Amino acid sequence: MTHPIRQLSGGLILALTATTALAADAYPAKPLRIIVNSAPGALLDATTRAVAQKMAEDLGQPVVVENLAGAAGMLGIRYVKGQKPDGYTILATANTLALGQATRQEPGYDLTRDFTGIxxxxxxxxxLVGFPAQPDKTLPQLLAHAKSTPVTMTYASAGVGTSTHMAAALMVHQAGIKMLHVPYKGNAGALPDVLGGRVNMIFDGANSSGPFVQEGKLRAFGVSSPRRLAAFPEIPTLAEQGLPNYSFFVYMGLVAPAGTPKPVIARLAQALKAAQASDAVRERFRKDSAEAGTMSADEFTEFLRQDLQRNLKVVADLGIPKE
Incomplete structure (x- = not known):
């Protein structure tokens, strides 16, 4: 004889499974929002808008991009953390997600607990660029100079805990040197002082500093990727100039609040892949000397966790004070 409670339990499980499948099939049933934790017009904003437009075509629903900058990107991150995990409000962010937690006493979120990757x-x-008239003409010369005269060489950044700060901190860490960090409110504010020779160097995007290099107004000491850039094949990597383990990228990605159903994450990941394959988005990436991401949602989640651990180690090893 079949127990009535077992019959009820089995029926309930089937009903719940059917409801979940139906909900997944119906997603998305309304417009989506992507919160960008940077100002309008910034590279993250421009990249997200190009991707969002093509994602909307694949999803069959409008994808609205909203900027929520402030508190060095923390405001937008905290906002999305608190949203319902249903796939209708997600976050577009860069390295800031891992860096914010690594460099702040109270970031207001926990990457591993509060978010899942899309x-x-x-x-x-x-x-890595600098004033062309300074005595050091190559990266080995520059590093040797910094080693022989600790804390006399300077590097600028977009601010404490930003991508350009951590790119330089990683170089300093691997080279075993000491340099003076000069933080600014954004790389745009720092570049005039680098161009004027008041600061020795800065890590900057190829899309913004590349034209200055081509005009001879800046000297390029190296590129942060393990391979040379196709747009600047004459610029050697840091890895081939004495820092064999050096690799740093500015990455941009999409994440959702933790607890977002896996079928919803999978659908968003599918739409992202479709956007990356479009001619318009591929051309946008090419102009920025960027390459499309190829990770699955699970792989990106794990990548974010590993990036957090790497940043925590650099911050601890260099004694970078947390804000």
Missing amino acids: GMMNRAPLL
């Missing part, structure tokens, strides 16, 4: 939109290396 996928990496793209990644791009940085150029």
